[in-house]
Amino acid sequence: MKSDLDALMQSKKLDAIVVLGNAEHNPPMYYFTGGGHVSNAALFKKPGQEAVLYCNAMERAEAARSGLKVIPLRTGAVDVLVKTPKDIFIGQGITSGRVGLYGTLDVGDLVAMTGAIRSALPEIELVGEPKEDSIFLRAMETKDKAEVERIRKMGKTTTEVVGMVAKYLMNCEVRDDEVLLKENGAPLTIADVKSKISLWLAERGAADVEGCIFAIGKDAGVPHSVGTPEDLMRLGQTIVFDIFPAEAGGGYFYDFTRTWSLGYATPEAQKLYNEVQDVYNKVVDNLDLNVGFKEYQKLVCDEFHKNGHKTPMHTEGVLENGYVHSLGHGLGLNVHERPWSRHNVADDNILRPGVVITIEPGLYYPEKGMGARIEDSYYVRTDGKMELLAEYPYDFVLPMKKWKKK
Amino acid sequence: MKSDLDALMQSKKLDAIVVLGNAEHNPPMYYFTGGGHVSNAALFKKPGQEAVLYCNAMERAEAARSGLKVIPLRTGAVDVLVKTPKDIFIGQGITSGRVGLYGTLDVGDLVAMTGAIRSALPEIELVGEPKEDSIFLRAMETKDKAEVERIRKMGKTTTEVVGMVAKYLMNCEVRDDEVLLKENGAPLTIADVKSKISLWLAERGAADVEGCIFAIGKDAGVPHSVGTPEDLMRLGQTIVFDIFPAEAGGGYFYDFTRTWSLGYATPEAQKLYNEVQDVYNKVVDNLDLNVGFKEYQKLVCDEFHKNGHKTPMHTEGVLENGYVHSLGHGLGLNVHERPWSRHNVADDNILRPGVVITIEPGLYYPEKGMGARIEDSYYVRTDGKMELLAEYPYDFVLPMKKWKKK
Numbered sequence: 016m017k018s019d020l021d022a023l024m025q026s027k028k029l030d031a032i033v034v035l036g037n038a039e040h041n042p043p044m045y046y047f048t049g050g051g052h053v054s055n056a057a058l059f060k061k062p063g064q065e066a067v068l069y070c071n072a073m074e075r076a077e078a079a080r081s082g083l084k085v086i087p088l089r090t091g092a093v094d095v096l097v098k099t100p101k102d103i104f105i106g107q108g109i110t111s112g113r114v115g116l117y118g119t120l121d122v123g124d125l126v127a128m129t130g131a132i133r134s135a136l137p138e139i140e141l142v143g144e145p146k147e148d149s150i151f152l153r154a155m156e157t158k159d160k161a162e163v164e165r166i167r168k169m170g171k172t173t174t175e176v177v178g179m180v181a182k183y184l185m186n187c188e189v190r191d192d193e194v195l196l197k198e199n200g201a202p203l204t205i206a207d208v209k210s211k212i213s214l215w216l217a218e219r220g221a222a223d224v225e226g227c228i229f230a231i232g233k234d235a236g237v238p239h240s241v242g243t244p245e246d247l248m249r250l251g252q253t254i255v256f257d258i259f260p261a262e263a264g265g266g267y268f269y270d271f272t273r274t275w276s277l278g279y280a281t282p283e284a285q286k287l288y289n290e291v292q293d294v295y296n297k298v299v300d301n302l303d304l305n306v307g308f309k310e311y312q313k314l315v316c317d318e319f320h321k322n323g324h325k326t327p328m329h330t331e332g333v334l335e336n337g338y339v340h341s342l343g344h345g346l347g348l349n350v351h352e353r354p355w356s357r358h359n360v361a362d363d364n365i366l367r368p369g370v371v372i373t374i375e376p377g378l379y380y381p382e383k384g385m386g387a388r389i390e391d392s393y394y395v396r397t398d399g400k401m402e403l404l405a406e407y408p409y410d411f412v413l414p415m416k417k418w419k420k421k
Numbered sequence: 422m423k424s425d426l427d428a429l430m431q432s433k434k435l436d437a438i439v440v441l442g443n444a445e446h447n448p449p450m451y452y453f454t455g456g457g458h459v460s461n462a463a464l465f466k467k468p469g470q471e472a473v474l475y476c477n478a479m480e481r482a483e484a485a486r487s488g489l490k491v492i493p494l495r496t497g498a499v500d501v502l503v504k505t506p507k508d509i510f511i512g513q514g515i516t517s518g519r520v521g522l523y524g525t526l527d528v529g530d531l532v533a534m535t536g537a538i539r540s541a542l543p544e545i546e547l548v549g550e551p552k553e554d555s556i557f558l559r560a561m562e563t564k565d566k567a568e569v570e571r572i573r574k575m576g577k578t579t580t581e582v583v584g585m586v587a588k589y590l591m592n593c594e595v596r597d598d599e600v601l602l603k604e605n606g607a608p609l610t611i612a613d614v615k616s617k618i619s620l621w622l623a624e625r626g627a628a629d630v631e632g633c634i635f636a637i638g639k640d641a642g643v644p645h646s647v648g649t650p651e652d653l654m655r656l657g658q659t660i661v662f663d664i665f666p667a668e669a670g671g672g673y674f675y676d677f678t679r680t681w682s683l684g685y686a687t688p689e690a691q692k693l694y695n696e697v698q699d700v701y702n703k704v705v706d707n708l709d710l711n712v713g714f715k716e717y718q719k720l721v722c723d724e725f726h727k728n729g730h731k732t733p734m735h736t737e738g739v740l741e742n743g744y745v746h747s748l749g750h751g752l753g754l755n756v757h758e759r760p761w762s763r764h765n766v767a768d769d770n771i772l773r774p775g776v777v778i779t780i781e782p783g784l785y786y787p788e789k790g791m792g793a794r795i796e797d798s799y800y801v802r803t804d805g806k807m808e809l810l811a812e813y814p815y816d817f818v819l820p821m822k823k824w825k826k827k
Contacts, residue, residue, distance in 0.1 A: 035528055036528070039631075039632065040446070051647070052631075052632050052634070052645060052646075052647040071645070072739040072740065072741065072745070073643065073644045073645040073746060074645040074646075075643065076640060076643040076645075076646035076787075077645065077646055077647060080649075087739050088739065089738065089739050089740070094551075094553075097551050098551075115529070116528045116529065116532050117529055118527075118528045119525060119526065119527055119528065120525065120526070120528050121524075121525055121552040122441055122522045122523050122525065122526050122531060122549065123521070123522065123523055123549045123550040123551060123552050123555050124549070124551055124552045125526075125528055125531055125532070125549065126522050126531070126535065126547060126548070126549020127549040127550065128549075129532065129535070129549075130549065141532060142532070143528065143529045143530070143531065143532020143533040143534075143535075143536065144529040144533065145500075145503050145504075145529060145530055145533045146527040146530045147500075149529050210626060210669075213623050213628075213669060214620070214623045214624055216623075217619050217620045217622075217623035218620055220616060222619075222628065224630070225445070225458075226445065226458050226670065228458070234482060237479065237481065237482040238479045239458060239477070239479040239480040239482075240458075240482035240483055241457070241458040241483060243486075263616075264632065332495065333478040333493050333494065333495050334495070335478065339478070339479060340479060381482075
């Protein structure tokens with residue numbers, strides 16, 4: 016939680032941290048500001064002290080809404096730090112010691128800025144923590160009730176939109192060659208479906224800021240293929256629908272996946288789906304408080320391996336089919352955050368109370384034109400209960416209202 | 422244009438460039454990939470050679486859509502470069518020389534990565550160009566016809582949505598205290614209007630990825646205040662509506678502002694608006710091929726100064742009222758890019774053919790609860806004509822259909 020940051024700074028022997036970039040779509044900055052139209056800002060914080068936000072004077076009203084102490088500048092704070100970092104650092108009483116840098120920034124600006132800081136203030140040691148285990152991802156790893164409530168609400172929005180997509184597809188007319196048709200009689204494409212998803216999210220105050228995966232056939236067999244816009248929607252093919260919207264303005268995410276086959280399923284696809292569902296159920300039935308997240312990844316790898324699939328635990332090199340990813344990840348202001356679930360990850364990635372995680376096993380066979388994944392997000396409650404944050408049915412075959420198998 | 426990149430690399434004596442981060446919402450990467458769901462990737466390019474894209478194998482299908490040569494990795498390329506950069510650099514034949522770094526990235530990852538590169542490959546000199554004059558903003562400064570067409574289309578979408586907002590407001594019922602009411606009889610808030618804007622953009626394949634300014638009264642007097650969500654819409658107050666949407670998926674932006682006063686205007690606000698409009702017209706009437714952009718900023722500063730307003734050219738320190746910003750900026754994959762228009766900017770920011778710019782003078786008096794800005798985007802055509810990319814009327818007072826001044 017945010018209140019852990021001071022202790023985390025001290026554990027990393029950081030005398031100060033500087034968070035750089037915009038207030039939106041920049042989780043460490045959003046963590047302090049709660050969003051707002053503040054760009055190229057710089058936030059300074061020392062352990063045990065309140066944060067101070069430097070920003071362009073034009074954006075001072077936006078910055079003030081954060082409740083932080085705001086220091087307006089004539090240009091963006093990043094510009095000042097690139098050109099003449101000394102005054103701001105001296106103004107903050109920082110002329111030596113270890114200073115951690117965080118946020119999201121233009122790469123050229125940051126390389127120039129670190130050079131300028133090193134030459135103006137040689138006694139300062141700049142510290143860059145790789146994001147995946149940084150003090151921010153560690154603080155964010157456990158959520159307070161208000162944060163979980165926002166994720167839960169986004170889950171409700173997400174499943175509402177998924178239900179609308181399912182209903183829309185099931186009501187489509189179907190051509191003789193099993194292609195779905197839209198209202199005007201033209202073939203329904205992935206692009207058509209995606210524009211509806213964006214629209215239905217926007218109507219509910221959410222946004223697919225990082226896109227959305229709606230992939231059919233071969234694309235469904237490549238876990239992060241988002242789908243080919245011009246692909247036609249057809250019966251009897253696996254559709255992987257992975258939707259991870261955030262609050263409009265760049266807040267908390269939800270993450271959710273279902274796999275569908277419209278009208279009917281091939282026996283091979285049905286078998287694949289059943290395997291994924293069995294493993295999903297096994298994991299969910301066994302989730303336990305304070306257990307290492309990777310224990311469940313190992314469980315999944317072992318199950319899939321037994322059934323003859325490749326897994327990251329049993330195969331070296333780049334995986335192009337089988338179970339090719341890890342079981343899940345934390346979820347919050349980042350769509351992917353701590354705890355991590357890779358089979359060889361550090362032991363401190365555990366299902367501690369306050370954690371929100373995804374559980375998303377999948378199997379992928381692009382050369383057979385199919386893939387399947389099931390994903391839900393869970394809150395590890397302080398009472399030890401694993402709370403499913405948004406319920407949604409697990410049907411694989413979606414029956415078509417206006418079509419029957421001949 | 423993109424074809425200028427090789428020469429620009431050579432002019433900066435760069436032996437190679439590395440572009441880091443996601444394909445979306447990351448202009449230098451989008452410039453090569455055209456978007457797509459590719460995250461934490463790394464693109465390598467040497468002068469005169471084709472670019473190569475390293476990505477997570479899970480995202481190889483998305484990456485391949487760019488048409489670039491793709492090298493799949495078992496994890497994200499950024500992760501590999503943070504931990505073990507040597508193999509990739511050697512694979513690209515880069516073990517010494519000047520290497521420029523670009524893109525948008527997590528700050529901790531980048532600081533860690535530059536440390537890892539410096540220690541693994543000490544013969545490499547890492548170069549960070551401040552964004553605002555980097556080779557990418559220089560290449561992007563001039564657009565080809567296809568790029569301009571995309572901006573023009575976004576302009577059409579933008580002005581369509583602005584027209585819908587105007588029509589919606591003019592049709593609202595008005596309470597006795599001059600507060601606008603929505604369909605259900607409750608007061609209309611800034612948040613209500615903004616959610617309509619997001620929705621109407623989404624319906625048209627656009628997104629307010631960087632937000633949108635819809636600010637009334639005092640907020641209208643602070644140029645980059647985006648508006649207070651709970652503020653009520655009222656008659657007779659200046660409303661600054663600055664909308665800068667991009668193509669969904671993170672492509673080209675448009676940028677547009679109108680200032681409105683609903684029902685009637687106070688004489689003081691009308692005077693302010695007229696001054697801004699007069700200066701806007703003067704600038705637009707005088708735009709000329711190959712002139713320095715800052716010449717027009719100087720013209721605006723001189724005009725406003727003559728009328729007793731503070732300006733960046735005539736006042737030291739942080740400006741909180743008067744004319745507090747510069748006249749405009751280039752527009753493309755970045756909402757703000759070259760050419761720049763500050764009065765003291767480098768001489769090479771000129772209105773050369775192929776440039777797309779905004780012209781947006783404004784005056785701000787937060788203590789009087791008012792502000793005014795007019796903004797349009799122009800394409801400097803190769804035949805010397807300054808083409809207004811999307812037409813929209815300049816009415817300041819929007820008459821209310823269901824209300825009359827008593």
